[in-house]
Amino acid sequence: MNGVLVCSDLDRTLIYSAAALGLRGRDADLPRLLCVELYRAAPLSYVTETAARDLQALAGTAALVPVTTRTPEQYARVHLLDKPPAYAICANGGHILVDGVDDPDWAAAVRTRVADGRAPLAEIRAHLAAATGEFVLKRRVASDLFAYLVVDRAALPPGWFDDLAGWCAARGWRTSLQGRKIYCLPEPLTKSAAAAEVARRVGADAMLAAGDSLLDAELLAAADAAIRPAHGELHDTGWTAPHAAVTAAQGIAAGEEIAAWLLARATADAPPIRPSAPWRTL
Numbered sequence: 001m002n003g004v005l006v007c008s009d010l011d012r013t014l015i016y017s018a019a020a021l022g023l024r025g026r027d028a029d030l031p032r033l034l035c036v037e038l039y040r041a042a043p044l045s046y047v048t049e050t051a052a053r054d055l056q057a058l059a060g061t062a063a064l065v066p067v068t069t070r071t072p073e074q075y076a077r078v079h080l081l082d083k084p085p086a087y088a089i090c091a092n093g094g095h096i097l098v099d100g101v102d103d104p105d106w107a108a109a110v111r112t113r114v115a116d117g118r119a120p121l122a123e124i125r126a127h128l129a130a131a132t133g134e135f136v137l138k139r140r141v142a143s144d145l146f147a148y149l150v151v152d153r154a155a156l157p158p159g160w161f162d163d164l165a166g167w168c169a170a171r172g173w174r175t176s177l178q179g180r181k182i183y184c185l186p187e188p189l190t191k192s193a194a195a196a197e198v199a200r201r202v203g204a205d206a207m208l209a210a211g212d213s214l215l216d217a218e219l220l221a222a223a224d225a226a227i228r229p230a231h232g233e234l235h236d237t238g239w240t241a242p243h244a245a246v247t248a249a250q251g252i253a254a255g256e257e258i259a260a261w262l263l264a265r266a267t268a269d270a271p272p273i274r275p276s277a278p279w280r281t282l
């Protein structure tokens, strides 16, 4: 390994469901895809074959760490590489998996930290349970740390999400709207804190990051160099940073562009170093 740590979100950054491909009406342009996730024996998530090759090459040179809001169980369905990466971050930083096994000390430390001085998960659950309406399809709790709703986006009442975001913010929680999911997470539960911990453990010299949602913003901000796709929450809110690139493409083609960008930066003679990058002091 060359001292470069590559921390990348999965869904809508590297891997894409059929609904997120972004190729509607352009079927003839579809590149060949590789299915990287099955759910109940049906194909669910894809990368382009080119992206799959680049990610494999990336994992052969740098430490590639999937950093996802998925629970460990949801992450276990994703087969991004020939062999699972040595480290993975799940539950938005709530779990660090080492060779596929949860690190119990990290999980316990995170739970202590997020419980400090904010509304308990039970209060958030009760609030979400009171949200009735045909737009609510499912209510879920993840890793006993945070809650999310699966919603019908088209039926979401105007202003409902903003009201929820305000209610959560007053209680030390934050929200994220991604595809069909609305997440409510305690503010200190961050991908960047777990990424900094993995960086320490592998002795990284540089960190690259990629992500598409508001839950990825700190991770991108913490890295030496970062990239986000031209779609998703960060795109919709116009998020930018001097050290962060934006893809030209959208959808799964952006995923391919991100894999190529990460590979090029991770294998450059001099990887991008930003001495003030926050991951060094997190």
Ligand SMILES: [Mg+2]
Residues within 6 Å of the ligand: 009, 010, 011, 012, 013, 211, 212, 213
């Ligand atoms: Mg994502």
